[in-house]
Amino acid sequence: MSVVVLDFGSQYTQLIVRRLRELRAFSVLLPGTSPIERISAANPEAIVLSGSPHSLADADAPRPADGIYDLGLPILGLCYGFHLLMERFGGRLTPSTIHEYGRSVLRTACGQMLAGFGPETSVWMSHADSVIGVPDGWLVAASTEENAMAAAESPDGRLVGLQFHPEVSHTPDGSKMLDRFLDLAEVERDWTPGSVLDRLTEDVRDRVGAGRVLLGVSGGVDSSALALLLAQAGIDHLAVFVDHGLLREGEREEVEDALGSLGVRLHTESAADRFLDRLKGLMDPEEKRKAIGGEFVQVFQHVADDQGPFRFLAQGTLYPDVIESAGGEHAANIKSHHNVGGLPDQLGFELVEPFRLLFKDEVRELARLLGLPDAIRLRHPFPGPGLAIRVLGEASPSQVELVRRADAIFIEELKSSGWYQRVWQALAVLIPVRSVGVAGDERRYGSVVSLRAVTSVDGMTADWARLPDDLLDRISGRITREVPQIGRVVYDITSKPPATIEWE
Numbered sequence: 001m002s003v004v005v006l007d008f009g010s011q012y013t014q015l016i017v018r019r020l021r022e023l024r025a026f027s028v029l030l031p032g033t034s035p036i037e038r039i040s041a042a043n044p045e046a047i048v049l050s051g052s053p054h055s056l057a058d059a060d061a062p063r064p065a066d067g068i069y070d071l072g073l074p075i076l077g078l079c080y081g082f083h084l085l086m087e088r089f090g091g092r093l094t095p096s097t098i099h100e101y102g103r104s105v106l107r108t109a110c111g112q113m114l115a116g117f118g119p120e121t122s123v124w125m126s127h128a129d130s131v132i133g134v135p136d137g138w139l140v141a142a143s144t145e146e147n148a149m150a151a152a153e154s155p156d157g158r159l160v161g162l163q164f165h166p167e168v169s170h171t172p173d174g175s176k177m178l179d180r181f182l183d184l185a186e187v188e189r190d191w192t193p194g195s196v197l198d199r200l201t202e203d204v205r206d207r208v209g210a211g212r213v214l215l216g217v218s219g220g221v222d223s224s225a226l227a228l229l230l231a232q233a234g235i236d237h238l239a240v241f242v243d244h245g246l247l248r249e250g251e252r253e254e255v256e257d258a259l260g261s262l263g264v265r266l267h268t269e270s271a272a273d274r275f276l277d278r279l280k281g282l283m284d285p286e287e288k289r290k291a292i293g294g295e296f297v298q299v300f301q302h303v304a305d306d307q308g309p310f311r312f313l314a315q316g317t318l319y320p321d322v323i324e325s326a327g328g329e330h331a332a333n334i335k336s337h338h339n340v341g342g343l344p345d346q347l348g349f350e351l352v353e354p355f356r357l358l359f360k361d362e363v364r365e366l367a368r369l370l371g372l373p374d375a376i377r378l379r380h381p382f383p384g385p386g387l388a389i390r391v392l393g394e395a396s397p398s399q400v401e402l403v404r405r406a407d408a409i410f411i412e413e414l415k416s417s418g419w420y421q422r423v424w425q426a427l428a429v430l431i432p433v434r435s436v437g438v439a440g441d442e443r444r445y446g447s448v449v450s451l452r453a454v455t456s457v458d459g460m461t462a463d464w465a466r467l468p469d470d471l472l473d474r475i476s477g478r479i480t481r482e483v484p485q486i487g488r489v490v491y492d493i494t495s496k497p498p499a500t501i502e503w504e
Contacts, residue, residue, distance in 0.1 A: 001026065001188050004044040008032035008062050008080055010051035012126075014320075014460050015167040016078070018359065019175055020048075024189040025182050028357065029319075036067030046074040046185040049081025051165065055129050056083050056093060074158045074185035082152075082161030083129055089159070091152075092133035102126075103170060104144045111141035112157035112184055117173055118142070123150075124170035125163065157184060193365040200354045200366070201233045207352060211311035213237040214304060214349065216296070217266070218384060219247065219255045222316030222355060224376050225367035229354065230314065231263040232370060238310070239264050240303050242296065245272025246386030246400060249408035258373050267307065271299050279388055279395045285504035288395065292385045313349035317356045318363065320459050359458045380411075380425045381459065389504040393432040403430040405483045406449045413475045414453070423465045424456035428479075429492075429503045437487035446487020449479060454501055462496040 003025050007013045013029065020027035028042050032050065039047075047068055054061045068075070069088060077085040083093055104125045109118035123144075131149040134140055141160075142151035150163040160181065166174030182189070213230060217223045217239045227239040239259065243252050252268065259266050278291045304310055355363055360381070367377040388395040390403050407428040414420040429452065434445040451472070456462035476489040492499075 001045045002042050003027040003046045003048060003182075003185075003187060004039055004042050005029050005048045005050060006032040006034065006039075006064055006068075006081075008050050008052035008054065010053070010078075010080070012165055012167050013050045014458065016048055016050060017319075018458065019167045019178050020182070021191050021359075021362070023175065023179050023182055024191045025187045026191040032062050032064055034065065036065040039065065039068060040071070044071070044073060045187045046076070046182070047071075049075065049077040049084050051079035051081065051126065054080065055095070056080075056087055057095070057129070074181070075160070076181050077159075077161040078165060078167070079126065079163060082131065082163055085159055085161045086131050086134065086152075089135040089138070089154070091131055091135050091138070093129050094132050095129055104146070104150075104164065106142045106144055106150060106164065109142045109151070111139050111151075111153045113153055113160045113162075113180055114141045114151055114177065117177065121173055122171065123164035123166070123174075124168045126165060131161070131163065193362070193369055196358075196362070197229075197366050197369050201229060204229065204235065204352065204354055205233055208235055208312055210236070212309065213312040213314050213352065214300070214308075214310040215239045215314040216300065217241040217255065217259065218316075218382065219251050219376070219379075220316070220382050221360070221367050221372065221377050221379060222318060222363055224255070224259060224316075224372055225363055225370055226314055226316045226354065227259055227264045227266070228262055228367070228370040228372055231265070237265060237314070238303075238307055239266045240300065241266060241268045242299055243268060243270050243272060244275040244292070244295070244386060245397070246275065246292075246388050246395070248382065248387070248411075249404050254375060258376050262371060267303065269299055269303060271295070274298075275388075276395075276397050276400070281394060283393050285389055288388050288504070289385050292388060311350060312352045314352040314354075316363075317353040319357055319359055322356055361458070378421060380420075380423075380427075383502055389502060390427060391430045392503060399430055402447060402483060402485055403428055403449065406430075406479050406486060406489075409478045409482060410451055410475055413471065413478065417468075417471050419453075419465075419467060419471065422455075423453045423467075424459065424462060425501055426451070426453040426465075427502070428452075435488040444487065446480075447485055448488045448490065449486050450490045450492050450503070451475065452492040452501070452503070454496065456496075456501075459501065462501055464493045464495055467491070 003020050005016050005027055007029055017027045017029050104123055106121040106123045130147050134152045137155045138152050140149050140152050144150045153160045166177040213235055215227055217227055230237040241255055275295050278295050282288050364377055383389055387400050387403055391399045410428050414426055429450045431448045431450055433448050435448050437444055437446050453465035454462035455465050479486055479489050
């Protein structure tokens with residue numbers, strides 16, 4: 001059973017899914033124009049219609065399958081979703097003379113959904129069109145100074161439209177409103193770490209049976225948690241950790257010690273020379289990613305031939321991976337897939353991705369239940385191509401070593417200052433420029449490193465972290481002293497969007 005969120009392209013759609021799961025309701029995201037068969041296959045208990053950059057006046061405005069209204073399910077329409085409900089049941093819309101963007105005050109809240117949230121509640125608006133007439137029998141449940149019909153619900157209360165966005169933090173009572181909708185819809189609330197782990201373990205056992213599973217371990221929480229899940233589920237597996245020479249400082253030893261002691265059958269493949277050789281002369285980031293992916297295929301082919309046969313390949317793919325790698329109708333393909341692309345087709349494996357509907361924080365909770373040490377469980381995300389994409393331009397061995405040493409100092413200082421767990425991800429990037437500096441009495445040209453730290457919930461959006469000046473000063477001083485080839489340190493203050501978290 002699930003709450004199906006139909007995505008019409010809103011920047012806030014991922015937040016709807018997250019908020020519902022925080023309220024212990026399992027929710028899944030589908031393209032807004034999904035056929036009714038696909039929606040029904042998700043076994044919905046309720047439906048949420050998301051916002052959208054579109055207007056229903058647009059010739060290409062997306063609309064849901066008419067069949068969703070025949071399912072007899074509770075439906076919550078947010079912003080554009082509110083407009084869809086009005087269009088379907090006979091309400092009236094008009095382009096607003098005053099566009100509402102930002103904070104607004106909701107007044108006279110009433111009805112089953114919003115009763116008790118008045119007389120004035122702060123909400124977040126982001127719309128151009130407005131509702132100027134509700135269908136016959138519907139209740140106008142709230143208004144704002146600029147919008148007389150900011151919320152409405154059907155006579156039986158099962159259909160609710162909100163002009164504002166309860167899913168964003170700028171609507172302080174938004175989670176309580178979504179909680180009220182789930183109560184009214186009588187949605188099952190069993191989305192807890194324990195129940196999720198039990199469900200995934202059972203699903204993996206049913207899927208794999210007596211088959212053997214090959215798993216690529218990167219050293220991060222996702223693949224490490226998956227390795228533990230397979231081990232504790234009694235699945236015949238081999239976890240392969242490829243040392244491609246692009247790892248963080250001390251990472252190989254940490255992964256081997258942690259997983260080996262927890263019952264994971266771990267095989268480490270030393271392949272640094274072949275990966276670094278393959279990167280020679282490559283400047284373009286996508287070429288580097290594809291080259292590394294190609295080498296992974298070769299390494300896995302060798303391991304599969306030597307240790308096999310294997311029927312399944314397991315990957316720690318997460319929901320943001322799926323979405324950002326063009327998993328959704330409205331998602332752009334920002335960069336090639338974070339995991340090892342191409343392996344199932346090229347090696348003939350059947351793919352197993354138990355975490356593909358989970359967010360990073362949900363996997364961390366599962367990892368805690370599985371007993372994964374915090375040193376790995378709480379580790380910042382790290383890209384599959386490793387430090388190769390943190391050296392802008394050609395990733396030569398010497399350049400990789402520079403960024404590795406700078407990164408180690410950065411992370412060490414974040415941990416000792418208590419800032420490591422306050423940021424989502426931190427990294428050092430080697431920039432392909434030289435900068436004049438002074439060492440002793442001599443001028444010299446040194447390399448330039450950019451530090452980046454961001455705050456985020458799931459990596460889909462991120463804000464740059466406001467690290468203290470004295471901490472940045474200490475980090476910069478250590479890097480330029482201990483890595484003398486680096487003569488200048490800068491700090492990246494760009495959020496996502498417009499920038500991605502990684503530089504390449």
